Amino acid sequence: MTLPVDLETDAARLRAIMAEDLAVRGVLDDPAWRLAVEAVPRHRFVPGFYLPGEERDGEGLPRWQPVTAALDPGRWLAAAYSDTTLITQFDGDEPDWEHPAERHGGAPTSSSTLPSLVVRMWADADVREGHTVLEIGTGTGYSTALACERLGSAGVTSVDVDPYRLERAASSLHGCGYAPTLAVADGVYGYWPEAPFDRIVAACSFRAVPPALVAQTRPGGKILLTLSGWLYGYARVLLTVSGDGTAEGCLLGGTVSFMSARTHAAPAFGNPAHWAAELPGEARDARHGPERITAATEEAFHLRFLVQSAVPGAQLATVGDVVHLVDVVSGSAATLTPDGEGGWRVREGGPVRLWESVERVVDLYEAAGRPGSESFTLSVHHGGQHLRHPRVPCLPLPSPEGRPGRSRTASGRTGHSSSQLARE
8 A cells, every 4th residue: 555645635534434433333422522533633643653563583572563654654554543552662762763673572661542442531531521631641642632622722731751752742732733731740740730630531550549640630520540560450440539638439341451650660570580499399289370360351350450459569470381479579479380280389488478369369259259340449548549349358559659568458457468368
């Protein structure tokens, strides 16, 4: 495919096709958001991006192919108007789009989120005309442009921690006639100069709800964000803020995941073999295998998030057929090794029995009838942040600063968040 004589005409046609597809799938129920999708030229916000190659390299790493108008104009324009997340940055390094090169592996650190999710986020947050909104994670600026198209630029504030990303987004936004308030800022702290807001929507994930976001939301206002952690369990939550500075809301369904806010990202933990070498030689039979939280199912996705609340300092790595859990905060570790008969053997050591804590959460989850994410409520109050369910013991989140810490339980006791469930 080659570029047509009139790029903007062809782009408008592709936008209309994309909007119709999203409407047929039930994503664009609101006519105002459909008009925004049809109006905002996404290709102007993604001059270059990466798409996954069909094969991995010799070391098993994914191969990411650069796509620009100069390299392959047809592929570039078609991808820009597909319902696909377009990766624009790896490991915090801005690519040279004049001379882009194929990437092997790496962690995505910026992207243009797939349009269906962008619209879903604005809709889930109940954003309407007259609202003032704070968007955390400007990225390419495409989502910001949709909000400007719907609300008007004066009602939109967007922040990003990456100055180069924000500069590129600002250029694209202004080039398309949008003039929101933009700032280089860490979204963990919101943006006080433009507060208070009617809605706050985050396009990154946090280990716990940042207190600044609650403080910067008007009473009755709403915050939509994704909770995550070092086990890469995710859950979205829509909170309503009260006049007393507390907030509460239900977890939302689905399997949406976002890149972590950079200050909440998992730390490097070293060589798993070093941790395993310090474990006692005796092993026991595991009641539950790692597939309970790693399988590609919605239940495992949800359970992984719940488990993460019990062991917030744990990280998981698989080397060969051995699964490692490492906790850099407590110094605890565990390994799971196949027993050759479909089961697993566990070795663990340190002040926190990591896999025992995981098994405890799985047992409680099953005893409660395997409740879905929508049946859990997140309460953000002055004593901490807790997931609550009628049939599951209270689950504390890590401290809002992103570090596992001490949390007050529902009964008023004070205990370490990584071990409370094991004591219930």
